Amino acid sequence: MAVVVVISGFIVAAAVAADVEIVKSGSGDKLPIDISELKVPMSASGALFRKILKDDLVNSGWFTVTDPKGSPLVVSGTADLDSSVASVSCDVTHRGISKNYMNQRITEKPDQVRRLAHRLSDSIVESVKQVKGMAASRIAFIGKVDGAKDLYVCDADGGNLIRLTQQRSPCLGPAWWPDGSKLLYMSFHRGFPDVYMIDLSTNRRTVLAAYPGLNSGGDVSADGRRVVMTLSKDGNPELYVLHVDENRLVRLTQTPKVTEASPSWSPDGREIVFVSNRTGPPQLHILNPDGGEPRQITYRGSENVAPDWGLNGRIVFTSRRDGRYVICVFDQTENTNEPVATDGADYEDPSWAPDGRHVVCARTERYQTSLYVVDTQGDAPRKLTTAKGDWYSPACSAQ
């Protein structure tokens, strides 16, 4: 059994704010939505539920939560949070044109009020905007607290922070299994860099790769059956695919004198984007795991590293431009490669949120590193981690 510490940076607000604003931001007009007609219990859990729903809707980037008079979009219904099952039955309607966007009942375990609110927010986003939300995603990352590095997870709003390991040794790069049940990460727990799999329901860890030399940089394919990682067991860091069910290892690259790192699967599992210095400074390349020559996709910037291939087909990565690290998005169809957030700080290690709009990354300013949610459509970056420490290497779960 695991020892799990649950921490929350949230102070529960008892009142529901009712700001009226039609926001024109970098991401364009936002839809005003009214949640005051959603009945919640007069309890702490009711206040928490309403606050989280409101924050999630705002954080989705698509809405402003307004007072009743200002909004044509109305969320109505009832949340039952203090029974043996937490549930919410809810409609989303348009006052003016009497259109019903959504009529849905969502249930969760009674101690999962936060998750219930996150899922409701995602349902509202999906039914009104026809795009996925990110509120129910979980974020895995590395925390360094008092010099000790460990693996943590939190919700997409920064709440529900849980430490998963207590190894106090360097660890790197968590990656989710597609169903969100397990995580992959590299750790020096046993003195050498090994790749582990941790099952979140039992906290049981399994060694996936502990060969002589380097074992690092894993990513799991969308079918959950293949793990790509960097191993040096054959005398040089190279990319390998581990077929997990068969425990079979296949070598992908054969490049003495060249470094391969940070592989990430395409959503269809047919290609892998990775970092290589085969043409000089580290740049992004794409290879087909079944064979063929890799092709280089980035040229600008003195360094292009840490790619994450999103479900939307776009690749987000870190680029060094004019001495700063910035987040860039590579779009294969348009062959564009544009920086997202630039405010003088360093942004690194991006991971797509499941909404395909936001990116969670590590932002460093004056040698302090925190996780931020960056909007590729232009809203201001939002700080995710408030607890004392340095927070790096985020990875967002698919749901």
Next chain:
Amino acid sequence: MLLECGSGESEVDMMGSSFLKLLVTCSLVLGVMAGSGCRGFFTKKPGSSKAGKLPGEEIVVPEKQGGEEQVSLPERVDAGARITNVVFDSVLFDYDGFKIRDSEVDKMEKVAKFLKQSADVLLVVEGNCDERGSAEYNMALGEHRALAVRAYLVNIGVPASRVQTKSFGEEKPVDPAHAESAWRLNRRADFAFYRQ
């Protein structure tokens, strides 16, 4: 010191000071769910004679790993047998590079001489990077540095079976300052010796 890897001190004090500090530093503690305690021991890895203790976490090591690929680096050393009183100068590297500089050759010649005189000693070359760049890329770069030193040693007659590599990436700086004066010292390969 953050790292105690390789010293045989991988046990973690479950309710030790850092655990309590973490609780204090976080803004609001909602609850602590303690499981059945620290009964977890990871199973022994084949070839390893020492098992470490884990705080309530069980590690499963499959008996056999991978396919039929030939392993060309030697098996890992027993982390308990570290020799701490033998220290050699670290080999330094250029930024984002792992080529051996002429200035570093003598350091490796001395190590080779020591290994020749000490038949029962194994060497782990530990590759390190400065803090700039991505942590994962630096893991691979650090391994390249360690492998470059290993290749040099093997080339001048040290048996390949006596030299292993380990990368710490940017995780183990000798100087934590954020300046070139520190970075040039952190781009290095250290020599760690073990009793066979």
